[in-house]
Amino acid sequence: MIVTIDGVAASGKSSVASGVARRLNIPYVSSGLLYRAATLLALEAGTDLGDAPALIALLSGSPLRLEPLPEGNRIFLTPVGEQETGAERDLTADAHTSAVDAGVSALAQLPELREWVNAQLRALTPPFVAEGRDMGTAVFPQAQAKFFLTASPRVRALRRVKERLEDVAEVEAALVARDAKDKAQSAPAADAQLIDTSTLDLSGVIAAVLRGLHQPASSDLS
Numbered sequence: 001m002i003v004t005i006d007g008v009a010a011s012g013k014s015s016v017a018s019g020v021a022r023r024l025n026i027p028y029v030s031s032g033l034l035y036r037a038a039t040l041l042a043l044e045a046g047t048d049l050g051d052a053p054a055l056i057a058l059l060s061g062s063p064l065r066l067e068p069l070p071e072g073n074r075i076f077l078t079p080v081g082e083q084e085t086g087a088e089r090d091l092t093a094d095a096h097t098s099a100v101d102a103g104v105s106a107l108a109q110l111p112e113l114r115e116w117v118n119a120q121l122r123a124l125t126p127p128f129v130a131e132g133r134d135m136g137t138a139v140f141p142q143a144q145a146k147f148f149l150t151a152s153p154r155v156r157a158l159r160r161v162k163e164r165l166e167d168v169a170e171v172e173a174a175l176v177a178r179d180a181k182d183k184a185q186s187a188p189a190a191d192a193q194l195i196d197t198s199t200l201d202l203s204g205v206i207a208a209v210l211r212g213l214h215q216p217a218s219s220d221l222s
């Protein structure tokens, strides 16, 4: 079984995917973490986020390992020269900074980079919950159940500043800007169930998704 949870930035995709995955006792897969890790490595290497050949060359020499656990995804890099020792660097926290947020959409619009991510996702063995922007459309159109999360920009910004001590208005503006840059790959699947989470708490959204696993497609659960 594959369940897809797509949605706009900070709509709760990873928190909801984790909650649903734990209830179903299966992993969840964060596609955004692969885009984020690639962006982090490019920023650290000084590679242009629009230069697809240079980015693919960088990533080919930087083996990444996604750990898709139900309680949270982590991503690890085997640094150059550490292949023998097996020592890994955990990139997860560094991949969730405002600098990565600001750069990731440029890299994610490159077809070569999308194919690099999608190949890794399609190599995974079901069952899992996959979350991102195009899980139910481009990557796993065959998924058994598809959801698309939204929430107002202000609600999303208020939730995010509880994680990071930043200005609400600036966070809101950055989320709206990221949604605009990600628009091309962020259309809901025609058979996705839409959930507006603005007035729901996390457990309410998870419950709506679990109920939706048994609903016909294309219903509005908000």
Ligand SMILES: Nc1ncnc2c1ncn2[C@@H]1O[C@H](COP(=O)(O)OP(=O)(O)OP(=O)(O)O)[C@@H](O)[C@H]1O
Pocket (backbone or CB within 6 Å): 007, 008, 009, 010, 011, 012, 013, 014, 015, 016, 032, 159, 160, 162, 163, 197, 200, 201, 202, 203, 205
């Ligand atoms: N329904 C909800 N009610 C209250 N808080 C929520 C809800 N959903 C998510 N949150 C909180 O909002 C924040 C953003 O959620 P999360 O990181 O899961 O979103 P995301 O869509 O995966 O974000 P991003 O697109 O940036 O990766 C987290 O602090 C999370 O705990």
Ligand SMILES: Nc1ccn([C@@H]2O[C@H](COP(=O)(O)O)[C@@H](O)[C@H]2O)c(=O)n1
Pocket (backbone or CB within 6 Å): 009, 010, 013, 031, 032, 033, 035, 036, 104, 105, 106, 108, 109, 131, 132, 133, 134, 135, 178, 182, 185
């Ligand atoms: N399926 C996806 C997932 C992510 N992206 C890009 O990565 C960025 C970070 O994703 P989060 O889910 O962690 O917010 C996102 O802003 C997109 O640029 C994507 O294109 N497709």
